[in-house]
Amino acid sequence: MMISVSRFGAALALTLFGLCGGAHAGPAIQTWSTPNGARVFYVESHALPLVDVQVDFRAGGAESPAGKTGVAGLTHALLDNGAGDLDEEAIANRIADLGAQMGGSADMDRASITLRTLSSAAERDGAVDLLATVIQHPTFPAASFEREKARTLAGLKESDTQPDAILSRRFAAAVFPGHPYGRLPTVDSVAALNRDDLAAFHARTYTAARAVVSIVGDVSRADAEAMAAKLTADLPRGEAPATSVNTVLPEAQTIRVAHPSAQAHIAIGQPGIRRGDPDFFPLLVGNYVLGGGGFVSRLTKEVREKRGYAYSVFSYFMPQRDVGPFEIGLQTKGSQTDDALQVVNATLAEFLDKGPTGAELQAAKDNLVNGFALRLDSNRKVLEQVAVIGGFGLPLDYLDRFPDKVRAVTAAQVRDAFRRHVSPAHLVTVVVGGDGDKAAAPRAEVAR
Structure with missing residues (x-):
């Protein structure tokens, strides 16, 4: 599970009401691409000595191969359970030492990893280095995989008895027949997953072409460019997936x-x-x-x-x-x-x-x-x-x-x-x- 000092998950509400209009101007957004093709969006703000970062990948549930629903969520959940030469405990200790917060969420469209860090150079650079390792070099340790898989299976078995969860599953399948949005993780699909499935999913979807880096806070444009480059430098370039439009409407x-x-x-x-x-x-x-x-x-x-x-x-x-x-x-x-x-x-x-x-x-x-x-x-x-x-x-x-x-x-x-x-x-x-x-x-x- 993505962790922080308080072990929180920063879930994003991407409903229609995620952007409510008003009388004030929006922030000045600058944009560019990293050397290997990741897109970057940056807003400079010096009101607080903090920098907030979010890295989004086109690696949500809709990207799961047929028969492997659940692989997107497990891949995202295990990113910070081991990366590079760091184990889960070392990553957690490093976050605490830096006074940073790391979280994230995964939905059907995106897998997101968030970071909040002090803007002072030592803390900021250390936090960005750690996030870069977590994103680019996860190891998916066997013990962590089995633990998270068991937790996911237990949750699915419990949800299969709850009317709200049953409703969500049946509604999605009926509204989106034959479409990835209609395929939600099941006990059978998650039970069949192994570590190789996670590694293959990460290699295919956590690429620069599928990445968007957003940076807001007390950091200069030059430093923001260096941060974005660091966060994506070791990602394969990959190819952006084709845009599709679902034209299938269910019968009443x-x-x-x-x-x-x-x-x-x-x-x-x-x-x-x-x-x-x-x-x-x-x-x-x-x-x-x-x-x-x-x-x-x-x-x-x-x-x-x-x-x-x-x-x-x-x-x-x-x-x-x-x-x-x-x-x-x-x-x-x-x-x-x-x-x-x-x-x-x-x-x-x-x-x-x-x-x-x-x-x-x-x-x-x-x-x-x-x-x-x-x-x-x-x-x-x-x-x-x-x-x-x-x-x-x-x-x-x-x-x-x-x-x-x-x-x-x-x-x-x-x-x-x-x-x-x-x-x-x-x-x-x-x-x-x-x-x-x-x-x-x-x-x-x-x-x-």
Whole structure:
């Protein structure tokens, strides 16, 4: 597991709301490439004597070979369990001695490694040297591999009994049939992995052509160039993977999975949009009205406030490197499942037909614009945004233009964008559980 002084993992939220617009200008982003082809994105900030670094690789779960799902997560988790001539304990001690923090996360698109270090030359250079060793020369020790594999298997076996985890797996498979986004790790796929699989995955995906280095903080351009070069110098150049666009839309269906939980766990959705889609801003604003705005959203008003079917109901688009999902989610008593679904579908149908009202549109834009400053109020938050911009090829002035893009959205644009990306003919509904509600009729697993 990626470690730090406090052994934390810096999970990144790459949902549609990862960048909320506002009235302030974004940071000045400089960019270049290292000698072996890795892309670098840099923001200079001397407010604190700290430097934040994130190195992203196109090495997420979607890159796992067929039949080897789980290899991406295990590879990432074991990077700092042994590297170069250092074992796990030596790496942890070195991080503590430097006063640095190292973490990371892996999702379907990216494997990320983060570093926070003091900007003084000795500490900064030592921390960067250590991170470079971890990224470029992991050894995947046998004992660590077996331990992490066992931990992963135990987690998967436990998740196979949990309705939320079952829902996620069935929803992904139904929304993305035949696509890597629909293939999640299983007990069987992880059990079949060995250390050679991890080494081969690292050699293929942890390359300069797949790397993006983001640096924010108290460091000069010249020193940032040296840091980026050091972090990628020993990586093979490799080749950037081809960009693909998923054009497969599932047929509308309802999948019911038996589970003894009293609450039915429900997901409704389909493939939505990819990063950089021109409909991003209309969908962002419109989704705030539909289900992204918490207690002020239409779904909350109709499902929770008027009828009491659920404590929480939400919707979101998750733009990814390829077309990510649109999803509506809620939990309700098993006996209320069909009634709740009817209300959700009716609310969505009305929104697709008419779009937001003028008052709803203005409230959504005001909220998104006014929240901008909170998304850029620390170096680490700036780093996350810069990494998204660099990793997904967004314009360098994306943050500068965000407020005006939000303000410019019209009700007609929202309605038209939703009609392009959300269709009842392709909506998949997955219901897990609810059988424990005594008022609910017993049912076996069916798909229709």
